[in-house]
Amino acid sequence: MSTQPKTQRITELSQKLSELDEQKNKINAEAADWAEKRDKLNEQSRSLRIEITKLKKERDTLNAKVKELKQQRERAREEISRKIEEINKSRNEIEAYSKKKPKKNRQILQKELEGIEWKIQTTPLSLQEDKEHVEKVKQLETQLGTYKKLERLSQKIHKLETEIRTLKTNNTAWHQKLTDNAQKSQETHKKMLEKIEESKKLKTEADNFHKLFVQTREKIKPIQDKLTQLSNQMKQLKNEIREEEEKEKKKDESILKDKLEKQAREKLKRGEKLSWEEFQILAEKGIEAQN
Numbered sequence: 001m002s003t004q005p006k007t008q009r010i011t012e013l014s015q016k017l018s019e020l021d022e023q024k025n026k027i028n029a030e031a032a033d034w035a036e037k038r039d040k041l042n043e044q045s046r047s048l049r050i051e052i053t054k055l056k057k058e059r060d061t062l063n064a065k066v067k068e069l070k071q072q073r074e075r076a077r078e079e080i081s082r083k084i085e086e087i088n089k090s091r092n093e094i095e096a097y098s099k100k101k102p103k104k105n106r107q108i109l110q111k112e113l114e115g116i117e118w119k120i121q122t123t124p125l126s127l128q129e130d131k132e133h134v135e136k137v138k139q140l141e142t143q144l145g146t147y148k149k150l151e152r153l154s155q156k157i158h159k160l161e162t163e164i165r166t167l168k169t170n171n172t173a174w175h176q177k178l179t180d181n182a183q184k185s186q187e188t189h190k191k192m193l194e195k196i197e198e199s200k201k202l203k204t205e206a207d208n209f210h211k212l213f214v215q216t217r218e219k220i221k222p223i224q225d226k227l228t229q230l231s232n233q234m235k236q237l238k239n240e241i242r243e244e245e246e247k248e249k250k251k252d253e254s255i256l257k258d259k260l261e262k263q264a265r266e267k268l269k270r271g272e273k274l275s276w277e278e279f280q281i282l283a284e285k286g287i288e289a290q291n
Contacts, residue, residue, distance in 0.1 A: 024223050024224055027219050031217050073178065076168075078209065101150070138179040
């Protein structure tokens with residue numbers, strides 16, 4: 001039986017396998033292109049997430065600073081209010097002491113006090129005179145005490161006003177810093193939201209490319225199944241050809257042996273010398289016959 005149809009079929013299958021391999025390679029190249037685009041977008045998305053984390057940390061730091069500055073500003077306002085209350089209280093005290101203020105001014109009263117104290121120390125006085133002078137000293141010291149109290153209250157008010165001005169100056173600086181930090185926080189938050197939106201878009205694009213990658217890879221399966229099917233067919237045909245060739249070879253060998261046996265028997269009849277091959281064939285036949 002001729003193996004030519006099967007050989008021709010193997011050639012056809014080989015051609016078909018080459019075409020399918022080419023299709024498979026093209027699809028693999030297309031899938032690799034989708035995968036490369038997907039991976040590139042995923043890498044960009046990862047970089048953006050790092051930036052987003054950094055911006056969030058920066059925004060949170062700014063917000064914490066804003067909160068701290070607000071607390072400082074509020075404490076300063078409370079301190080200013082407390083000091084204003086103290087000033088008002090001191091002014092009320094000044095007003096009250098001013099009503100008790102002696103008609104004589106402080107210098108005159110001080111001079112009178114010093115004069116009496118000198119007189120007590122340097123002049124011999126009777127018991128009555130000494131008592132009168134001591135009483136006078138008490139009166140003068142009481143009157144001078146009013147002036148000293150008014151002076152202390154004035155100094156206290158001056159000190160409180162100075163402290164209030166310092167607090168207001170600090171408050172202005174804190175408010176400016178607060179405004180600057182709040183603005184930076186808003187800008188950073190806005191930038192962060194933009195990055196998040198950009199990251200979402202990149203993720204969506206990457207997911208789309210991944211879907212295309214998966215869809216493209218799915219096209220390979222039927223081709224691979226067809227390749228396997230055709231390869232099995234080719235393998236089967238080659239096995240069949242090899243079996244047929246083996247059978248044909250054995251058949252040819254049998255015909256040749258029969259021919260040589262016939263030829264050897266005729267030589268024996270004629271008394272001619274046999275070849276080694278002819279002798280072996282007859283010997284084998286003889287063994288078979290004996291068996």
